Amino acid sequence: VVDVRKFYADTDHFTYDPGFTSTGSCESKISFIDGDKGILQHRGYSIEDLAENCDFMEVAYLLLKGELPNMEEKSKFENDITMHTMVHEQLHKFFDGFRRDAHPMAIMVGVVGALSAFYHDSLDINDPHHRMVSSYRLIAKMPTIAAWAYKYSVGQPFMYPRNDLRYAEDFLHMMFATPCEEYKVNPVLAKAMDRILILHADHEQNASTSTVRLAGSSGANPFACIAAGIACLWGPAHGGANEAVLNMLQEIGTADRVGEFVAKAKDKNDPFRLMGFGHRVYKNFDPRAKIMAKTCHEVLGELGIKDEPLLDIAMQLEKIALEDDYFIEKKLYPNVDFYSGIILKAMGIPTSMFTVLFALARTTGWIAQWQEMIEDPSQRIGRPRQLYTGDVDRKFVPLHQR
Ligand code: ACO
Numbered sequence: 001v002v003d004v005r006k007f008y009a010d011t012d013h014f015t016y017d018p019g020f021t022s023t024g025s026c027e028s029k030i031s032f033i034d035g036d037k038g039i040l041q042h043r044g045y046s047i048e049d050l051a052e053n054c055d056f057m058e059v060a061y062l063l064l065k066g067e068l069p070n071m072e073e074k075s076k077f078e079n080d081i082t083m084h085t086m087v088h089e090q091l092h093k094f095f096d097g098f099r100r101d102a103h104p105m106a107i108m109v110g111v112v113g114a115l116s117a118f119y120h121d122s123l124d125i126n127d128p129h130h131r132m133v134s135s136y137r138l139i140a141k142m143p144t145i146a147a148w149a150y151k152y153s154v155g156q157p158f159m160y161p162r163n164d165l166r167y168a169e170d171f172l173h174m175m176f177a178t179p180c181e182e183y184k185v186n187p188v189l190a191k192a193m194d195r196i197l198i199l200h201a202d203h204e205q206n207a208s209t210s211t212v213r214l215a216g217s218s219g220a221n222p223f224a225c226i227a228a229g230i231a232c233l234w235g236p237a238h239g240g241a242n243e244a245v246l247n248m249l250q251e252i253g254t255a256d257r258v259g260e261f262v263a264k265a266k267d268k269n270d271p272f273r274l275m276g277f278g279h280r281v282y283k284n285f286d287p288r289a290k291i292m293a294k295t296c297h298e299v300l301g302e303l304g305i306k307d308e309p310l311l312d313i314a315m316q317l318e319k320i321a322l323e324d325d326y327f328i329e330k331k332l333y334p335n336v337d338f339y340s341g342i343i344l345k346a347m348g349i350p351t352s353m354f355t356v357l358f359a360l361a362r363t364t365g366w367i368a369q370w371q372e373m374i375e376d377p378s379q380r381i382g383r384p385r386q387l388y389t390g391d392v393d394r395k396f397v398p399l400h401q402r
Helices: 004-010 045-052 056-065 071-082 092-097 104-117 128-154 166-178 187-199 207-215 223-235 241-252 255-266 287-303 309-323 325-329 337-346 349-376
Strands: 031-034 037-043
Touching: 031 349, 037 045, 037 056, 037 207, 037 287, 045 056, 045 287, 056 071, 056 166, 056 187, 056 349, 071 128, 092 104, 092 128, 104 207, 104 223, 104 349, 128 166, 128 223, 128 349, 166 187, 187 287, 187 337, 187 349, 207 223, 207 349, 223 349, 241 255, 241 309, 241 337, 255 309, 287 337, 309 325, 309 337, 337 349
Parallel strands: none
Antiparallel strands: 031 037
């Protein structure tokens, strides 16, 4: 007879930790967060310094290789990445299989997962060269696949990558250029896009990164692992929050309705939450949110947008929430996604592409974390336990007697 209580009482080394709020799953040298102080560092460098002084390629190099590149290393890295920006021509046909109104994140999950069917020559996860080539391929191809997911949704021809353009510029070019007319990327917007990518590049063991590591712990190939990460990121409690923030701001509509929505968020009987507020780790301002707010003002200034009602609503929301006891007690502050949607909207990026952009940026962190895991000699297959609360010892009843 099974005695479940005794079974767990007798089982050694067992922690019950729903949501893994206090479980460290790995050792890592990539990102450090002090959530109480609002600190984020990559490989020891503050996110403020990186966002202010580096471009995304430098940060990608840092995450992957552990050091900031010198001029020569940076130039070689950029060159290596641009060599892989094209995707296999047959992948065009994959896009055609999706409905035109498919969410671009659905397309991303499918197409990125399908890369493993095309790049057989870099799938050996035990070969460091294969691992590096797959990493470069993923970082290089994400902007192409992301822009094509958008082009597919609007029925425009796909634009091929241009290797004379920088990473963020090339992405914007593939998004907005058409074969019919010259498209010049605004350098201020390209810089802002680059900064958005830096701010989303890595964030230690969040849900999607943990998903990538868990998938990779079984020996799955990196393309499959990143597709798993994209699927996890899609949820509104994670990467989908940037899309949800903009939808929420649009629903609020005018700054005078902010109080009504704050009251809804505080009501225990209402499932509504203020999107872009709160974080599992930060119990202080998310440092990325501050940089994002500054970038938001810069972009609106460059575009000559003096009156953006959504920004007014966001600022009013932030002000009220920061003065409200509920948010103060629960330490709910704006997170990275609170202002990013307003910037992306101003740049002409449709709402459904917001989480895709997050995935594009986070691919660098995911792949760096995946590499670190594979190289860790203590790495084992991820296999959480459970507390069984179901029936035991039931008498089996044959089908015809049920
Ligand atoms: N609005 C209102 N109340 C909130 C919010 C919010 N945005 N976030 C948390 N709370 C409340 C909860 O109701 C809960 O209250 P209770 O203790 O009375 O039950 C308390 O604060 C703690 O919330 P949890 O859900 O337990 O916190 P957790 O760490 O599990 O969740 C999360 C963090 C998912 C980010 C949450 O704050 C949230 O849903 N925020 C909105 C979605 C969002 O912005 N997600 C983006 C996260 S950042 C990123 O992925 C890039």
